[in-house]
Amino acid sequence: MLEKIDTATESVLAEVLAGVVRKEHIPVDSHFFDDLGANSLTMAHFCARVRKRPDLPSVSMKDVYGHPTIRRLAAALDTVAAAPAPAPVPEAPAHRPGSTSLHLLCGTLQFLVFAAYCLLAGIVMGQGYEWISAVDGVVDIYVRSLVFGASVFAGACLLPIAAKWLLVGRWKETEFPVWSLAYFRFWTVKALLHANPLILFTGSPLYVLYLRALGAKIGKGVTILTHTVPVCTDLLTVGAGSVIRKDSFVLCYQAHAGRIRTGRVTLGRDVYIGEKSVVDIGTTMADGSQLGHSSALYGGVTVPAGERRHGSPAQPTDVDYVRVPPARVSTLRRAVYGLGGLLQTLVVLVPVAVGGTYLLLTVVPALHMLLDPTSQDLGSAAFYGEVLGFSLAAYAGFVVLGLAAVSLLPRLLGAMLREDRVYPLHGFHYSLQRAVARMTNIKFFKWLCGDSSYIVHYLRSIGYDLSHVEQTGSNFGTEVQHETPYLVSVGSGTMVADGLSIVNADFSGTSFRVSRAAIGAHSFLGNNIAYPSGGRTGENVLLATKVMVPLDGEVREGVGLLGSPPFEIPRSVERDSRFDHLREGDELHRRLAAKNRYNLRSMGLFLFVRWLHWFALSLLGFAAFDLYAASGVAGGALIGASLVVGLAVSTGYYVLVERLITRFRPLQPQLRSIYDPHFWWVERLWKVPDHHLVVFNGTPFKAFVWRLLGVRMGRRVFDDGCYITDRTLSAIGDDCTLAAHTKVQAHSQEDGTFKSDHITIGAGCTLGTGSLVHYGVSMGDGAVLAPDSFLMKGEEMPPRAYWGGNPAVAPRHG
Numbered sequence: 001m002l003e004k005i006d007t008a009t010e011s012v013l014a015e016v017l018a019g020v021v022r023k024e025h026i027p028v029d030s031h032f033f034d035d036l037g038a039n040s041l042t043m044a045h046f047c048a049r050v051r052k053r054p055d056l057p058s059v060s061m062k063d064v065y066g067h068p069t070i071r072r073l074a075a076a077l078d079t080v081a082a083a084p085a086p087a088p089v090p091e092a093p094a095h096r097p098g099s100t101s102l103h104l105l106c107g108t109l110q111f112l113v114f115a116a117y118c119l120l121a122g123i124v125m126g127q128g129y130e131w132i133s134a135v136d137g138v139v140d141i142y143v144r145s146l147v148f149g150a151s152v153f154a155g156a157c158l159l160p161i162a163a164k165w166l167l168v169g170r171w172k173e174t175e176f177p178v179w180s181l182a183y184f185r186f187w188t189v190k191a192l193l194h195a196n197p198l199i200l201f202t203g204s205p206l207y208v209l210y211l212r213a214l215g216a217k218i219g220k221g222v223t224i225l226t227h228t229v230p231v232c233t234d235l236l237t238v239g240a241g242s243v244i245r246k247d248s249f250v251l252c253y254q255a256h257a258g259r260i261r262t263g264r265v266t267l268g269r270d271v272y273i274g275e276k277s278v279v280d281i282g283t284t285m286a287d288g289s290q291l292g293h294s295s296a297l298y299g300g301v302t303v304p305a306g307e308r309r310h311g312s313p314a315q316p317t318d319v320d321y322v323r324v325p326p327a328r329v330s331t332l333r334r335a336v337y338g339l340g341g342l343l344q345t346l347v348v349l350v351p352v353a354v355g356g357t358y359l360l361l362t363v364v365p366a367l368h369m370l371l372d373p374t375s376q377d378l379g380s381a382a383f384y385g386e387v388l389g390f391s392l393a394a395y396a397g398f399v400v401l402g403l404a405a406v407s408l409l410p411r412l413l414g415a416m417l418r419e420d421r422v423y424p425l426h427g428f429h430y431s432l433q434r435a436v437a438r439m440t441n442i443k444f445f446k447w448l449c450g451d452s453s454y455i456v457h458y459l460r461s462i463g464y465d466l467s468h469v470e471q472t473g474s475n476f477g478t479e480v481q482h483e484t485p486y487l488v489s490v491g492s493g494t495m496v497a498d499g500l501s502i503v504n505a506d507f508s509g510t511s512f513r514v515s516r517a518a519i520g521a522h523s524f525l526g527n528n529i530a531y532p533s534g535g536r537t538g539e540n541v542l543l544a545t546k547v548m549v550p551l552d553g554e555v556r557e558g559v560g561l562l563g564s565p566p567f568e569i570p571r572s573v574e575r576d577s578r579f580d581h582l583r584e585g586d587e588l589h590r591r592l593a594a595k596n597r598y599n600l601r602s603m604g605l606f607l608f609v610r611w612l613h614w615f616a617l618s619l620l621g622f623a624a625f626d627l628y629a630a631s632g633v634a635g636g637a638l639i640g641a642s643l644v645v646g647l648a649v650s651t652g653y654y655v656l657v658e659r660l661i662t663r664f665r666p667l668q669p670q671l672r673s674i675y676d677p678h679f680w681w682v683e684r685l686w687k688v689p690d691h692h693l694v695v696f697n698g699t700p701f702k703a704f705v706w707r708l709l710g711v712r713m714g715r716r717v718f719d720d721g722c723y724i725t726d727r728t729l730s731a732i733g734d735d736c737t738l739a740a741h742t743k744v745q746a747h748s749q750e751d752g753t754f755k756s757d758h759i760t761i762g763a764g765c766t767l768g769t770g771s772l773v774h775y776g777v778s779m780g781d782g783a784v785l786a787p788d789s790f791l792m793k794g795e796e797m798p799p800r801a802y803w804g805g806n807p808a809v810a811p812r813h814g
Contacts, residue, residue, distance in 0.1 A: 007074055007078065009056065009074040009078050010028050010070055010071060012053065012055065012056060013056075013070050013077075014026040014070050016050055017070065019049070020049060021038060026070060028070040028071040028074075031069055032064065034570075040061065040569075040793065041794040043064045047059045047060060047795070048796035051796075051798070056077065057077050058810045059073070061562075062567060062809065063076060063077075065562070065569045096258075097716075097734065097735060098177070098258055098716040099179065100716065103179045103700055103716045104700070106178075106183065106187075106699075106700070107699055107701065109184050110184065110698075110700075111701075113188055114191075114644070115641075115644055118643040119636075119637050120640065122624075122637055122640025122641065122643060125639055128148045131144060131148060132144045132354070132355065132358055133358070138359070141355045141359060144355070145354040146346070146351040149354045150346045150350065153345070153346060156197050157197060157198050160196045161210075161213050163188060163192050164193075167185045167188060167189055168186075168189055170215060170234045171234040171252070172234075174262055177258060177259050177260075178255070178258055178259065178260060183260060186253075190231045193214075193229045196210075198210045201341060201342075202227055202246075204337065205335065205338040205426065206341060208224060211224070211233055214233040214234075215233045215234035216234070216236040216237075217236070217237045221240050221241045221329065221510065222240065222241065222244075222509070223425060224244045225243075225244060225246040226248045226250070227246065228250075228740075230250050230251055232251075232252035233252070235252045235263060236250065236252050236264075236265055237264070237265070237266045237267065239267055239268040240269050240509075241270040242267050242268075242273075245274050245275040245503075246275055247501060247530075248279070249278045249769055250265055251740065252264070252265050252281060253281065254280060254281050254768075254787075255720050255737050255738075255740070255766070255769075256766050257737055257764065257766050258718060258735055258764070262281065263281025263282045263299070265279055265281060265283055265284075266284040267284075267285045268284075268285060268286045268288070268305070270287060271285045271288070272290040272291065272321055272322050274293035274294070274321055275294070277291050277292070277296060278296040278788040279291070280297060280299040280768075280769070280787050281299055282300045282301075283297045283298075283299065284301075285302075286305035286307075287305045289303040289305060289306060289308070290307075290308040290320070290321045290322065291309055291310065292319060293310075293503065293530045293548065294529075294806075295310045295312055295788070296806075297314050298314075298787065301314070308320065308321065310548060311548065311806075312564040312788045312789065312804075312805055312806040313786075317552075317565070318552070319551050319552050322508050323513075324507065325511065326508050326509070326510045328424060329510040329511075333424070333426050333427065334426050337426035337427065337431075383626070384619070387615065387618050387619045387622050390618055390622075391619075392611070394618075395610075395611045399607070402442070402445070405439070406439055406462060407462055410435070410462070411463065411486075413435055417432055417433060417436070419514060421513065422513050423511060423512055423513065424510060430512060433483065433484065433505060433512065437483050440463070440482070440485045441481045443479075445458055446476075446478055447687065447689075448603055450498075451478055451599070452595075452596070452599035453472075453473050453596050455475060456471065456475050459476065462485045464488045464489075465488060465490070466492075467489070467490070467492045468492045469492060470492050471592060472493075472495055472583075472674070474683075475495055476496045477496060477497050477499070477500075478498060478686070479498040479499050480496065480502070481500070481502070482502040483502070483514060487517065487533070488517055489516060489518040490518075491518075491520045491522065491523065492522070493521050494522060494523045495523075495524050495525070496519075496524075496525045497526050497527045497545075497749055499528035500525055500531060501529070501531070502531050503530050503533065504533045515534070517531060517535065519531060519537070520537055520539035520541060520557070521540070522540045524542050526542075526546075526547070526750070527546070527745065528545060528772060529543055529545070529546070529549065531543075536551060536552065536554065536555050536556060537549060537550070537555065537556050537557075538556065538557035541560070542571050542751075543560075544561060544562040545748070545774065546772055546790045546806055547561050547806075548564035548565055548566050548806075549566070550565070550566055558571055564788075572750070572751065579672075579673035579675070579753055582673045582675045583675070588675075591675035598680040602683065602687060605684070613653055613654075617646055617649070617650070621639075621646075623642070624638055624639045624641075650692050654690060655705070655709055657688055658709060659708075661685050661688065667728045667746075669757040670682075670747075670755065671753070671754075671755050672754050673753065673754070675752070682756075686725075693705060694721070697740075698720050700716075703717040703719055706724060706732075711727045711730050711731075711732065712730070714736065716735050717732055717734070717735065717736045717738065718736070720737075720738060720739050721738075721740040721741055722739075722743065722744060723742070723744070725746060725747065726745070726747050729758050729759060729775075730761075731758070731759070731760045731761065732744075732761045733763030733764065733765065734764070735764050736761055736763065736765045736766070737765070737766040738767050739766070739767055739787070740770075741769060741770045742767040742769070742773075743771075743772045743773070744767075744772075744773045746758065748774065748775055757775040757793070759773055761773070761779045762778075762780050763781045763782070764781055765780075765781070765785075766785065768784070768786045769787040770787055770788040771788060771789040771791070771808075772789075774791060776795075777791050777793065777794065778796045778797065780797055780798050781800070782799055782800040783800060783802075785804070786802070786803065789804050789806060790808060791807070797810075
């Protein structure tokens, strides 16, 4: 017997869903996921078809999860339709092609600036080497290394400040097209700021002084932990006692539709900004206000004094994100901490790095010959043999000694930090916490062991509590970070994708505390998640990509969480369980053993690949010294030229490695088990190093490299720091704007299932800062995705649409 359809909305929705799932009849009270066996991708296609119907309000995935039957969804939509229509969001302007001539001119000027910087660095290196090598004795070498290193450090710090004031003066609220001369000045200053060694001093009062020198108005006792440098510093105001956590973005500019917009960001006294959050231009946070982790403030928003907000876009909440009581911190304490860190760098670290390296190289007779500018033995076989031996020894030493240092030294320091004890900032214990975080978050070993069974052993070696491990072969990805590894607990059988940040230290403007972060057993964590200590999730939970982990309410178990702020979704669906038989009994043991062998070969392959890269760069560097021949400025320029060539060699080398792994063939959409050999091959592909691509951010060369890697990239694309995971599955149209820290990810892993599909981004589209586009997505020409948004799998954005939020939705007009 067919169920009665009560309204026209029910009839239309049932008709649309029947077309998507290819059934003749859809019972209006059947659950989309439990009864009909639909999954999120199916329902995304359903939402896209509904949005094309002019007789229905737009439907989002949040609506589908909140009202998972036709009857309930129709009732919710009828309520929306009856409500007064909000003010319409203006449609994005039509795409206008950019100027190819300006694009080429800007790229040429950017290359000349980069080349000039490298040449200057080469001349300084050459002159410094000559000066240090002119003396004998450890003391004399140390003194000259100290003077030379301190001079270079000071010059590298002052150059961006001087460039900013000479090229720009004071930043003002303005707008200019990318690739213009105004943009070229903007990029030059931004590139120099990112190359400044003072970025290493985040969390120190010294970093605050640096931002003040650049024109920022920052009050007393401000703590800035993010490495993302604000560019338009004159437009930044931060009141006394405020805290900005790591991986948050307060850039004071916005890349939108082929233009750069600069704007003010005003933070009052005692403001708190959580981890992985975005604060757009034109925003104001009054005294004592808070923005939680994984959240976003869109342009033009003002947060009243004392109000707390979270979510993307941010909405009011009762959660207090400042969870550690204050402590007494004097101005003298801050000054001593900042000065002590500077002296440690200038008096210990830099001279030891410069002079120690020189002494080490000169102790070995073969290396002494390599560094002798008068030897002129570039054409001899002995030269290449010596470089080969040096690269092998240096690489092996880095791997072995680095692993020992990361596993042992931080344990001695971490033992002096007590769980849940409140410590004042800028003291001995604060220095310990910062040192432990830096050393144990070294990326090399997580890159090497991630996406394999061996990551479990590495994480245990640095202090993770992983309970009784149920080995899956993919327990963790290659990108996991923490504040301290000794207070991380992960339950048995839990799997974690890339981009997990474990937030197990709390900060106020004057104090900090480390505490345990516990992730429940048999859970799955997607990409780009900040998991704080005290997270209210228990066992058997699915945390979707970019979800905001809740700090309030009951402990969630046996459910999925999606969005920011989060809402509940099914823990799993039928499509994700089709490979469960491969995760049990003898079949699991057989396939896991085969995966381990394959992953071990991948690790060996990439150890060799990276050593070969070391060898190539060593050969290039020693060849430059051999040709240098103490010829002063000209010889130094030759060393600088080798730096330019080194970047080109590195880029071309890893492009070739990736293309050889793919056999120069494009990837195809997949739905496979993680125990399928094809997935193991994809994991191997993910290991190809690509961190050097950040050098090309904001230049035409970034799009060129993406094309070499297989991305179907349009003309004049502005890429300010986008990361594209699955190159040959991605297509990006002409004149697109990809803002800083965006991600185009054409795959997903949920428990034991791997899925991938094409992504198509039309001409003139904009991806806002920190946004993420998932697999199977299509964006029409001129579409705009707001900052920090998550465009879910299978979504179809109409041309010139404006969507925002996590998950991203179209604004409703009734």
